[in-house]
Amino acid sequence: MYSKKTMKSALETMMFMWGEPLEVKDAAEVLEADKAEVRELFCELRDEYESEGRGIRIREADDAFGFVTLADNDMFLKKLCTPVRVRRLSQAALEVLAIIAYRQPVTRSEIDSIRGIKSERVIDGLIDKGLIEVTGRSEGVGRPLIYATTREFLKKFGFASLKDLPEVPEYEELRRDGEDEGYGQISIDFEDKE
Numbered sequence: 367m368y369s370k371k372t373m374k375s376a377l378e379t380m381m382f383m384w385g386e387p388l389e390v391k392d393a394a395e396v397l398e399a400d401k402a403e404v405r406e407l408f409c410e411l412r413d414e415y416e417s418e419g420r421g422i423r424i425r426e427a428d429d430a431f432g433f434v435t436l437a438d439n440d441m442f443l444k445k446l447c448t449p450v451r452v453r454r455l456s457q458a459a460l461e462v463l464a465i466i467a468y469r470q471p472v473t474r475s476e477i478d479s480i481r482g483i484k485s486e487r488v489i490d491g492l493i494d495k496g497l498i499e500v501t502g503r504s505e506g507v508g509r510p511l512i513y514a515t516t517r518e519f520l521k522k523f524g525f526a527s528l529k530d531l532p533e534v535p536e537y538e539e540l541r542r543d544g545e546d547e548g549y550g551q552i553s554i555d556f557e558d559k560e
Contacts, residue, residue, distance in 0.1 A: 373397055373407055377431075387430035387517060427520040428527055455495075462488045466498050467519070467531055471512040473504050489513065497522065 376397060381388050394404040408431040412424040425434045462485050465477050477485045492498045496518040503509040525531065
């Protein structure tokens, strides 16, 4: 068995080299250790990075841990990376992403029905960006593809899991409020944390 110090060092190295969030089960397998112990070590590392005020932090996303930069240092990164252009998601992409995030797994026809407009190109764009993926086929007529969000979605929007999605009040309550104010539509906005 390795010492705690050695395992923490190994976890840092693996996270750095892996380039994407490292799953607890994979790290535990490499370290030949218990998953609960490895998760605890990841959490200790995360807390150490935060308490020491480092510019690199460790974030959990769907039972995996990875390095991220401290949001307070964004201004320095922007200066360093100028004139790189930041690409934002369109309103249509945000709408489709919200529908999938809250209703997943969901078919394209269900998305189209909610939006009242075809969403095929938007869905393809979100797949290309790695924010959603095909997770199988529905049991319905024609067995259409079903979509769900990815780990990349959690990472980009800063969620540890889908449980962290903001709660949306009941549809009826929103509809009533919209009618009272003279609006006929409901929109859900996400802050793009890229």
